[in-house]
Structure formats: C-alpha cells, structure tokens
Amino acid sequence: MIKVNQLSKVFGKVKAVDDISFEVKEGENLVLLGTSGCGKTTTLKMLNRLIEPTSGQIFINGKNILEQQPEELRRGIGYVLQNNGLFPHYTVAENIAIVPQLLKWDKAKTDKRINELIEKLHLSVDYLDKYPNQLSGGQQQRVGLARALVADPPVLLMDEPFGALDNVTRSKIHGEFKVMDELKRKTIIMVTHDVQEAFELGDRICLMDNGKIVQSGTPAELLFKPANDFVKGFLKDQRLQLEFKIAPQPPKGGAFEANTGKNVWETLENLKFDGSKESQTEFERLMAAFYNYKKEQPHG
Template sequence: MINFNNVSKHFAGKAAVSDLSLNIAKGEFTVLIGTSGSGKSTTLKMINRLIEHDEGTIQFAGEEIRSFNPQVLRRRMGYAIQSIGLFPHWTVEKNIATVPALLNWPKGKISARIGELLALLNLDERFRHRYPHQLSGGQQQRVGVARALAADPEVLLMDEPFGALDPVTRGALQQEIVRIHQLLGRTIVLVTHDIDEALALADRLVLMDGGQVIQQGTPYEMLTRPKNDFVRDFFGRSELGVRLLALGNAGAAARRGEWIEEEAIPESMTLREALSQFIARQTDRLAVLDAQQKPLGVLHFADLLRQRGN
C-alpha cells in the first residue's frame, strides 16, 4: 500500500530521515516508534505530503505520491492527531462531515455515514448536535477519529492520537481502534512513543532512531529477537517478561473443561493484566468467561510461564 524507497528529509541541513526504505502492506496495522527526534512523525507526515520528502520516492497504491494533487491524496487518507483539531464553532455532525462535504456527497449519504461512525465509536446519536467544548477529552478524540474515517479512506494515519488522555480513556480508545481495524480492515499507520501502546496495537512494529529503521517485525519478534543492544534496551531488558505477557490473552491460555466458582475475568484480558489479578486476589487460578459471558475455562498461574505471545 505504501512504499518508501531510499527516502531522505532534511531540516536546516540536518537529516530528520535518512535513506529510509519501508514497505507497509495493505490492511496492516503498522506502528512507528522511537525516541524523540527519531524521525517517526516526519515519516508519517511525508505519506500524505504534509511534509515533502527531499530524496527518494514514496509510492501510494503503486503510484508516486507527487503524481497526486496533495488535496486529493489527503482525502484518500484519514488523519488523526493528538490535538484533535476539531473546529470549535462547528457541531460534532459538521466536524465529521468535513471531507464528505468537500467531496460533494449528498446530504442523506453524509447523515447516514455520520450515524454509522457514531455507532462504530460508541457515541450516542445525541452527540450530533453538540459542540467540542461540550465533550470530554475522550469523546473529542473519538469524534476526531470519526472525522478521519468519514470519507472511508484507504489509509488511516495517526500521530500520537491518545497521548493527552488519561490512562483509562486511553486504554478504551486503544481497544476501539483495534476493533475498528478488525472490522474495516483498513491500513493504519500510527506513531507513538509509548512502548506498551505500540505492543498492544501493532501487527508490525518499526523502531526508528536517527531517521533510520533500526529493526521491524511483529511485537513478539521485537521482544524475543532484538537485533542489537539498542533494541534490547529500548524495550527494557528488565520488563521483557511482563511485556511478553501483554501479547497473550486469558481466553487463549485458559484450560478448557475446568471451572471454579469465583469472580471471573473476561477472555480478552491480557495475561499481563491477569498477572495483576493473581497477585491482588492471592490465588493461583482464575475463572475465565467468553465474549457471551459464559464459562470458558480456568487460567492457572503456572501457565503464564509457558506463554509465547499471540
């Protein structure tokens, strides 16, 4: 879907991105991660030409991005950022409709699309006529994502979209994005500096430093087969175990055919979260419910030692 071929970008004579080659597959959830100044946000913004690259080529759907009118290109790519950028004097409905209106969609089609997106992002229909200042930070961010998805883009670009939110709201929105990705199958490229967020969201992680790709792979590959000491230190040598547990879930690890009469955990709970439950409850077994709230099995503390991620 997106191909970088020997791409470089300089600011004031200094390379922000240097000789970057990267392929992002259609339908893949790719997360760019790295330290501040690693070039990850610059890389993202070059995809929709918010920043123009100096050298090399960038292809979108097989065509060089400079062959597109920038506005046409951006309408094919949704864009969500940390500051959200909602128009304060426009209602939620009008904010979401921004791109479809520019594309001259019929009013009925726009209204129906807004309804679909409100439902998709778990926002009540009554939010249509509210203004951004009447919403919580999490609700504003959901509207920002809805606006980015409004014209059914082929690619969704996200730059630190949840960075300003509290941990509970952030976790809920992360789960929503994973669900939306599974439902819609869109190509998503997200930038974050949060390691746990990257591990939770990515199909493929791209670790950058100094404007270059240091290593890329699945979260499990990055944690268990680091290319060098930089990668190993970045993901935290001392936290490797709990981060690996975050890649698995209780449903996959639970022993079928067993049950105990105790407060159960959902199958979607990560094994890292389950570890906290084991410690808090001072037990070595946890009952696990499936998505329909029916008994699925029992998770044993000893089984955590045998997990290898998803």
C-alpha cells in the same frame, strides 16, 4: 498497500529522516515507535505530503504519491492528530462532515454515514450539535477518528492519536480500536512514543532512532530477537509486561474461563485473586503457560 523506498528529509543541516525503507501490507497496522525527535512524525507527514521529502519514493496502492495532487491524495487518506485537530467553532456534525462536503456528497448520504460512525464509536447523537469544548478528551478523540473515517479511506495515518488522554480513557479506547470493524478494513500507520501502546495495537513495529529504522518486525521479534543493544535497552524497563501482552492466553480450562482475555496480560487483569484454591490454581496454570511460551521463542 504502502511502499517507502530510501526516504529522506533534511531540514537545513539536520537529517530528520535518513534513507529509510519499509512496506505495509493491506489491512496491516504498522507502528512507528521512538522517542521525540527520532523522525517518526516527519515520516508520517511525508506520506500525505504535509511535508515534502528531500529524496526517495512513496507508493500508495501502487501509485507514486509525488505524481498526484496533494489535495487529491489526502482525500483517500484518513488523518488523526494527537490533539484531535477539531475546528472549535464547528459543531461535531460539521467537523465530521468536512470531507463529505469536499467530495460533494448530498446531505442524506452524509447524515447517514455520520450517524453510522457515531454509533460505532459509542457517541450519542445528542453530541452532534455540541462544540468540541463541550466534550471530554476521549469524546473529542472519537470525533477526530470519525472525521478521519467518514469517507471510508483505505489508508489511515495516526499521529500520537491517544497521547493526550488519561490512562483510563486511553485503555478503553485501545480496547475499542482493536475490535472496531471499520479499522480492520484499513491499512494503518500509527506514530507513538508509548511502548505499551505500540505492542498492544501494532501488527508490526518500526523502531526508529536518529532518523533511521533500527529494527522492523513483529512485537515478538523485537522482544526475543532484538537487532542490537539499542533495541534491548529501549524495551528493557517494560520487558516483563510486554511479554505478558504478546503471550497468548493458554487453552480454555480451570475455574475462570469466563474471565480470560486474548493474552496473558488481559487474563491476569480479569483474574479475581480471592485467596481461594481455584484462583491460585488458575494463576499457576497461567504462569506455566507463559514460561512455556517464552521457552519456545528464539532468543537473539
């Protein structure tokens, strides 16, 4: 769906993005991960021509984006900003309806789609007449996501979309993000500096530093087959928790089947440690499965 070939961006004497190439399959979520200034947001903004590349090529669905009008290109791409980017003097409904108005949808079609998204994003219809400053941070972020999704674009770009949220709200939205059918149909590129978020939401991760891609691969590949010492060091402090998050939870069994999650981390979070023999047995079973998983991984 997306192909980036030898892409660079130079600001004066600074090479913000330095000859990077990557591809994103249809329906895949690729995360651009790295510290501030590594080039990830500049890369994202070149994909919808908010920033023009110095050199290189970008193809979306087989079309060279530099051969399209920027306005036309952006109508097929959803864009979610860190601080939601909502217009403060527009109501929630008016904010979500911006792209449908540009596409000249009739009011009935627009209203139907807005109500559909509001329900999927767990927002009350009562919010439609409110203004952004009347909503919580999590609610505002959901409205920003609704605005990006309203025209059902095939590609979604997300720039630190959950960075301004508190940990509890972010965790809840992460859970919704992973199961929302609207997002499963999208090809997504997400920018984040949050390692846990990248490993939780990304199918693949491009770890960037100084404008270059240091390593691209699945979360397991970055953990167990790091390309170099930079990758090892970047993940070192959170390594155990990351391993728990990518290790699949063991086959059903034990006394706590109802509390299991999709991975070892979720299962641990749901396990009730009440001091009983059953909870101890379940914990031991979980740890045994986890260490067996680790032993099966090829170590770089």
